[in-house]
Amino acid sequence: MQGIWTTERIREAEGRLFAVTPEGELMRRASFGLSVQLADFLEDHTGGVSGRRVVLLVGSGDNGGDALWAGAFLRRRGVAVTAILLKPEKAHPAGLKALKRAGGRAVSAEDGPQWIARADVVVDGIVGISASGSLRPDAARLVDLVEAPIVAVDLPSGVDPDTGAVDGPAVRATRTVTFGGLKPVHVLAPSWCGEVVLVDIGLRPELGEPQLRRLDIVDVAAAWPVPGPEDDKYSQGVVGIAAGSATYPGAAVLAAGSAVRATSGLVRYAGHAADIVRAQWPEVIATGTVADAGRVQAWVVGPGIGTGSDGRDVLRYVLGQGVPVCADADATTIIAKSPDVLDARDPDTPLVLTPHAGEYERLMGRKPGPDRVTAAREAAKKYNAVVLLKGHCTVIAAPDGRIAVNRPRGAWLATAGSGDVLSGLVGALLAAGSDPWLAAAAAADVHSLAGAIAAQNAPTSASGLVHAIPEAIRAIRSLTS
Ligand SMILES: NC(=O)C1=CN([C@@H]2O[C@H](COP(=O)(O)OP(=O)(O)OC[C@H]3O[C@@H](n4cnc5c(N)ncnc54)[C@H](O)[C@@H]3O)[C@@H](O)[C@H]2O)[C@@H](O)CC1
């Protein structure tokens, strides 16, 4: 599992390491690592290093210091380096001296445009973890002129380091070189960071427990249920799907199909779309009502059930069965309208809620806002449930405070019925007895991988996603076995 630390924790850890490290050593490690990455980037993008032109955008803090020192290292490899100083009087003194000593040039913001026009690569050393707000107008004007690829130092300036939010001009980087540990921006705003490279500066032992996590493929592979020699169709966990209606049978077909494809045990369906589900997925045992469904180890409830009294009764029934429940789509709206349905639930039984932004607003009475991690965490606390807040980077919060951020693989999942497929995946893992936070995070990862496989750079559909699930699981397992 990858750890991600808030800037507050990074700063505290840096403070501790600072105290036991010779002066300037941490910046030397960071900037040397940055210069290696910049040389590598130049090689990739221009086919060489010596004689190439690099422009540094340098702000007033240590982020600019990193850029200046890296510029000095690059000079030794024959790179022409020009630093544009946004605040000349505040530019990192030692870094500036080192760059000049190495034969680099420093110019003012007014003289910047002509150098930007000729740059092979631009380095964003405007602002780092002490950033607040978007780019200031002087920096924004220069960034606007850049046509060369940008390498960001630590993080792309203008993007909030702790939330990944962007509410004005910001740098869009092709590569981000960060130091010591990943920060939230790197997993919450991947499209602004580009490829993220972590340079080790010896900080890891000081960092402690991460505040956010991102599952690695090995974690997803380990979380995915695989039958053993002693298993039968029941012992792997039976999934119940309470979804769809006569008017909206599609949600039932998608959620049930997703569960069928995700595990090799048994899937039961209960609802008004039983005939259609049976026709599409003959292996599903389909009945008309949840009361007739038979024993299951987890329920998926909500997609397409409607928000009226029928839906409410179904939701209340499944919540009262003492098994984990994934409440999706209409079930979230019912909970928001009639929170008393939750009285049916034994509070120790896992509940996973999967709201998109609109459903979140219904559940919480406010929009998720720019800080999606806090938003998910608060909902998880309020409902004593795992909350999977959907978005380009889906955030999964557990009531005990654990947070996972999902790795997006393109935006093809933004397609009708995609959420029904996700809920089937979550249900399959819940039925197998997985920890509900891990179940939701692993399901989100397989969902995103299935999306990429199904799409192959062309639009796909929710049905396409369902069919790509086995290939996604196979790909994950093959990388780890
Ligand atoms: N502290 C350490 O031990 C290390 C820090 N390193 C570097 O130091 C950086 C942090 O440096 P600093 O704390 O000096 O601060 P920054 O370089 O992040 O920011 C400098 C100052 O810019 C101003 N500012 C804030 N938002 C702005 C905006 N939107 N536009 C323009 N100016 C803005 C603020 O006055 C802020 O203090 C890290 O991101 C990293 O690059 C690395 O050298 C590794 C070691």
Ligand SMILES: [K+]
């Ligand atoms: K930066």
